[in-house]
Amino acid sequence: MNPNDLDFDLLLTPGAWTALWPMITIALGLMMLLAAEVVSSLRPFRSIFFLATLGVAALFELRILAGPESLTDTGGIVLGGALVADATSAVWGLIFLIGTALAFSYSTAYYSGSEARYKDEHDILMLTCPLGMMMMAGAQDLVVFFLGLELLSIPLYILAAYKRSDSKSVEAGLKYFLLGAFSSALFVYGSALLYAELGSVSFGGAAAALAENEMGSLAMTGVGLIVASILFKISVFPFHVWVPDVYQGSPTPVTALMATGTKAAAIAFLLNAFFLLPSSAANLIAVLGIVTMAAGYFGALVQDDLKRMLAYSGIASAGTVILVIAGALANPESLDAARTAALYYIGAYVFTITGAFGLIALFERDGQRFTRLTSLAGLATKRPAMAAAMTIFVLSLGGIPATGGFLGKWFVFSVLVNANMIGFAVIGAVLSVIALAFYLRIVITMWMLPADEAHPIPGADRPLIAGVATAVCVAGVILTGILPGLFI
Amino acid sequence: MMALLSAHLSAQAPELAISNDHLLALAAILFAIGVFGFLVRRNAIIVLASVELMLNAANLTFLAGSRMHSTSEALNLDGPVFAIFVILVAAAEAAVGLALVIALYRLKLTVHLDALNQLEG
Numbered sequence: 001m002n003p004n005d006l007d008f009d010l011l012l013t014p015g016a017w018t019a020l021w022p023m024i025t026i027a028l029g030l031m032m033l034l035a036a037e038v039v040s041s042l043r044p045f046r047s048i049f050f051l052a053t054l055g056v057a058a059l060f061e062l063r064i065l066a067g068p069e070s071l072t073d074t075g076g077i078v079l080g081g082a083l084v085a086d087a088t089s090a091v092w093g094l095i096f097l098i099g100t101a102l103a104f105s106y107s108t109a110y111y112s113g114s115e116a117r118y119k120d121e122h123d124i125l126m127l128t129c130p131l132g133m134m135m136m137a138g139a140q141d142l143v144v145f146f147l148g149l150e151l152l153s154i155p156l157y158i159l160a161a162y163k164r165s166d167s168k169s170v171e172a173g174l175k176y177f178l179l180g181a182f183s184s185a186l187f188v189y190g191s192a193l194l195y196a197e198l199g200s201v202s203f204g205g206a207a208a209a210l211a212e213n214e215m216g217s218l219a220m221t222g223v224g225l226i227v228a229s230i231l232f233k234i235s236v237f238p239f240h241v242w243v244p245d246v247y248q249g250s251p252t253p254v255t256a257l258m259a260t261g262t263k264a265a266a267i268a269f270l271l272n273a274f275f276l277l278p279s280s281a282a283n284l285i286a287v288l289g290i291v292t293m294a295a296g297y298f299g300a301l302v303q304d305d306l307k308r309m310l311a312y313s314g315i316a317s318a319g320t321v322i323l324v325i326a327g328a329l330a331n332p333e334s335l336d337a338a339r340t341a342a343l344y345y346i347g348a349y350v351f352t353i354t355g356a357f358g359l360i361a362l363f364e365r366d367g368q369r370f371t372r373l374t375s376l377a378g379l380a381t382k383r384p385a386m387a388a389a390m391t392i393f394v395l396s397l398g399g400i401p402a403t404g405g406f407l408g409k410w411f412v413f414s415v416l417v418n419a420n421m422i423g424f425a426v427i428g429a430v431l432s433v434i435a436l437a438f439y440l441r442i443v444i445t446m447w448m449l450p451a452d453e454a455h456p457i458p459g460a461d462r463p464l465i466a467g468v469a470t471a472v473c474v475a476g477v478i479l480t481g482i483l484p485g486l487f488i
Numbered sequence: 489m490m491a492l493l494s495a496h497l498s499a500q501a502p503e504l505a506i507s508n509d510h511l512l513a514l515a516a517i518l519f520a521i522g523v524f525g526f527l528v529r530r531n532a533i534i535v536l537a538s539v540e541l542m543l544n545a546a547n548l549t550f551l552a553g554s555r556m557h558s559t560s561e562a563l564n565l566d567g568p569v570f571a572i573f574v575i576l577v578a579a580a581e582a583a584v585g586l587a588l589v590i591a592l593y594r595l596k597l598t599v600h601l602d603a604l605n606q607l608e609g
Binding site for chain 1: 512515519522526532535536539542543545546547549550552553556557564566567569570573574577580581584585587588589591592594595596601604605606607
């Protein structure tokens with residue numbers, strides 16, 4: 001767009017407002033939380049502000065999902081081609097909002113001491129994350145994506161190091177920061193190279209330029225750098241080595257948000273920026289996905305720290321979900337099926353992994369280090385409800401039928417089969433079966449091993465909100481597992 | 489303002505202008521130095537500075553790209569706008585990064601990255 005004929009009345013159409021309201025709501029909610037910081041009479045309502053903000057934003061996402069005419073007229077593209085707001089981006093938005101609400105519920109009782117006293121800062125940073133994720137998932141322009149990425153990443157750097165008297169947390173924060181800043185720099189330089197050749201940073205402009213000319217080496221390098229930085233964000237091999245350290249050291253509710261949000265938003269972007277990828281990359285991406293799955297599953301087998309185990313399992317999930325990109329590249333007609341598969345997989349994954357990390361957060365309360373696998377021994381006799389919930393999450397991660405994890409994997413692999421990449425689908429399925437060994441290890445520890453009397457399982461004083469969050473996660477995993485018709 | 493910028497661009501004396509290829513090459517060299525510094529140096533501050541160098545290489549490329557795609561009638565301002573956002577984000581990132589480095593220094597009395605060794609699996 002030529003800046004000389006920039007006209008705000010043309011940009012801010014009714015459709016643009018509809019598209020923007022979820023983000024505006026979160027921005028207003030952030031200001032409310034900031035105001036509650038100084039107006040002491042508002043302080044008791046901070047949690048309500050937080051959850052209400054997410055709730056109202058979710059209502060606005062539902063309005064986008066309903067497909068009002070002001071949006072469908074332009075195919076959901078608003079703001080001069082900077083942002084898309086269609087059914088896909090609305091579902092992504094809902095996933096982000098649910099994930100944030102769950103992570104927040106588990107964080108309410110997690111911190112103690114001075115960390116609990118300054119928790120309002122924690123909440124403000126946490127509420128910024130879904131705003132960034134929505135911008136990333138709706139971006140039709142590299143600038144918008146970059147701003148969303150940073151709006152998500154910078155709060156996460158701080159949150160990872162939120163326990164600043166704990167050297168592990170600071171280490172996790174600094175590692176996440178350094179590698180995140182590096183990958184952002186790769187993204188920016190990649191965008192710059194793409195711009196230098198195509199003369200536009202919006203998808204529309206780039207697609208128009210690509211329709212006229214073949215992609216040159218400058219733009220090709222740019223796309224390579226952009227994809228590398230995204231693969232880094234979703235922790236795909238060989239960019240996955242930072243994940244276990246960061247997930248282990250960060251406060252557990254933050255880990256839950258990190259594990260779902262960043263990944264989901266980056267995948268949503270890759271599916272939007274799909275046209276930039278050369279179709280010859282399909283096999284490369286499929287191989288990366290399979291290798292990532294293997295690295296995740298085999299890495300998890302040798303861990304004895306629960307958070308590291310789940311981190312490796314998250315790496316494996318990242319490997320699984322990028323397979324849809326490979327499938328869609330090999331068979332461009334299946335792009336919509338790939339979108340659905342990615343949404344379904346990540347939707348089920350949000351409930352599963354947030355629930356699992358949340359339960360670990362509950363175990364860990366009051367500064368007790370309770371994240372070894374052995375410390376789960378005998379959980380079933382002491383806290384049967386918790387053990388049952390954990391079992392459901394672990395089985396869903398392992399992909400047992402009747403859980404959301406199974407159907408998610410099913411959709412991903414069927415995209416591959418439709419793209420005639422049956423070999424990759426078979427290897428992926430075999431790897432998933434091998435992975436069951438490690439997931440069953442957790443189940444066996446909980447249900448079959450006697451409790452270790454020297455390290456008793458912490459008491460039953462769990463906050464109501466965390467119980468509700470766990471119930472929501474369990475319901476989510478099971479509903480996505482047996483009633484897929486509800487969601488598609 | 490726009491007219492002024494266009495006039496400025498078109499009034500450039502050709503023999504003084506640096507070619508776009510040279511600008512791109514300079515940016516690529518800066519970026520490579522930044523990547524090298526990030527991978528090799530172990531001092532957290534230097535590593536941060538290396539990232540800044542990479543971001544500035546990107547900014548230079550944006551400006552070169554803008555020059556390549558601008559004509560004397562229409563300026564292509566996508567790149568400079570991106571560069572301004574990058575500068576803004578880099579400032580925020582540096583603030584957070586330095587705060588994290590200070591937190592590390594308080595705990596370990598060093599800013600050497602080898603002090604980050606508690607989370608090896």
